[in-house]
Amino acid sequence: MNSVIFVDKIIDPKNESVIKNHFVVIEKDEIVKISPNESYNDAQYSSYKKIKTSNSTLLPGFIEMHSHIHVSSQENAYYDSINDSDETLIIRGTKAVGDALFSGVTTMRDLGSKNNVIFPIKKAIDSHIIPGPNLVPSGSPITTTGGHCNMFGMESDTIEEVVQSIKYLANCGAQWIKIIATGGNFTPSTNIHEPQYSQETIEIAVEEAHKLGLKVATHCHATKGIIACTNAHVDNLIHCSWIGPENSDDFYDYQPEIANQIANDGIFVDPTLALSYLSQLRGKTLKRDPSKRYEILRQMWDIGIKFVSGMDSGMVNAHFDDFAYIPEVMVKKMGISCLDAIKVSTITSAECLGLDDKIGSISEGKKADLVIVKGDPSKTIEDLHNVHTIFKSGKLVKLNNEKMI
Numbered sequence: 302m303n304s305v306i307f308v309d310k311i312i313d314p315k316n317e318s319v320i321k322n323h324f325v326v327i328e329k330d331e332i333v334k335i336s337p338n339e340s341y342n343d344a345q346y347s348s349y350k351k352i353k354t355s356n357s358t359l360l361p362g363f364i365e366m367h368s369h370i371h372v373s374s375q376e377n378a379y380y381d382s383i384n385d386s387d388e389t390l391i392i393r394g395t396k397a398v399g400d401a402l403f404s405g406v407t408t409m410r411d412l413g414s415k416n417n418v419i420f421p422i423k424k425a426i427d428s429h430i431i432p433g434p435n436l437v438p439s440g441s442p443i444t445t446t447g448g449h450c451n452m453f454g455m456e457s458d459t460i461e462e463v464v465q466s467i468k469y470l471a472n473c474g475a476q477w478i479k480i481i482a483t484g485g486n487f488t489p490s491t492n493i494h495e496p497q498y499s500q501e502t503i504e505i506a507v508e509e510a511h512k513l514g515l516k517v518a519t520h521c522h523a524t525k526g527i528i529a530c531t532n533a534h535v536d537n538l539i540h541c542s543w544i545g546p547e548n549s550d551d552f553y554d555y556q557p558e559i560a561n562q563i564a565n566d567g568i569f570v571d572p573t574l575a576l577s578y579l580s581q582l583r584g585k586t587l588k589r590d591p592s593k594r595y596e597i598l599r600q601m602w603d604i605g606i607k608f609v610s611g612m613d614s615g616m617v618n619a620h621f622d623d624f625a626y627i628p629e630v631m632v633k634k635m636g637i638s639c640l641d642a643i644k645v646s647t648i649t650s651a652e653c654l655g656l657d658d659k660i661g662s663i664s665e666g667k668k669a670d671l672v673i674v675k676g677d678p679s680k681t682i683e684d685l686h687n688v689h690t691i692f693k694s695g696k697l698v699k700l701n702n703e704k705m706i
């Protein structure tokens with residue numbers, strides 16, 4: 302159904318502007334008009350659904366750049382992901398995509414599912430069988446035998462095996478390739494200080510993926526892995542934690558010249574920075590004070606590195622309706638402006654996905670993926686938690702806090 306929306310304010314992240322006293326017209330799945338209220342003529346829109354709000358702000362739907370929809374987000378998430386049957390994983394994933402959509406996430410990139418369970422769930426969303434965001438799937442992550450996330454099912458050690466896995470995933474419908482370039486925290490017995498693959502392997506993987514029209518995101522905690530992936534020109538560095546060698550005096554090994562290379566090459570970074578904040582919020586004691594990490598992230602931001610908004614949802618304490626904490630932590634802990642944090646969560650993430658011609662901004666001709674929140678998040682970032690109305694592809698999925706599908 303076509304709609305007309307009346308709100309106090311519209312945030313357009315692309316033009317970094319807050320527009321007041323305008324109405325927005327949606328026809329089918331598109332924004333077709335944004336005009337000043339005084340030009341409104343009701344006779345022209347007699348058959349359209351009218352959405353009238355008060356003390357509210359309209360902005361693009363959120364883009365969650367890093368989910369694992371089949372993982373439980375509970376304390377025993379690791380064991381769940383090993384022991385659950387594929388049927389249970391699919392049921393978990395079905396619940397996860399609904400939770401994400403109704404919190405305002407209209408596009409979600411999944412960065413690693415076990416046994417490719419992402420693909421039937423994507424099909425179910427696209428066929429309108431279940432509610433969920435537009436999913437951008439990567440399928441199972443590529444890792445080494447016994448490496449980080451090996452239980453997700455895509456162990457590939459040699460260059461030939463990695464290339465074979467990329468071809469297999471492309472054939473399954475993957476739009477991104479996720480490579481686990483270093484050890485990780487989620488999988489015991491892997492080493493967060495060391496790479497899992499050589500630079501040559503990552504280089505060839507990027508070349509092969511690009512040939513097939515796929516982009517590459519690499520999980521990197523260790524600085525050695527960040528250097529290899531930067532030199533290999535991956536499209537997106539994940540975590541980018543700058544963890545130094547084992548037993549060195551400093552845990553972190555931030556290298557400004559590599560950071561400059563990341564900025565100059567336009568490699569996007571998904572810092573997954575809300576994870577420690579959420580763990581603390583939910584009563585967990587952290588292994589180390591996160592303030593040094595926030596400081597490094599701020600330095601990266603200041604030299605122009607483009608951040609995207611990934612949660613790592615599914616991991617312990619990162620729930621699928623938690624998206625608004627990402628921009629909140631960017632403002633509170635990195636000290637960037639509310640408007641900048643909203644840009645990261647919308648247009649910059651859309652740019653990383655190569656979808657910025659369709660989503661992530663508010664202008665005529667763009668897809669009507671929209672959220673309306675109570676308050677004004679350009680001034681108070683926490684207002685992003687107050688999503689009361691959501692459109693996905695022009696379809697009303699939530700109206701005044703009531704689910705419509």
Ligand SMILES: [Zn+2]
Pocket residue numbers: 367369412413613
């Ligand atoms: Zn992850």
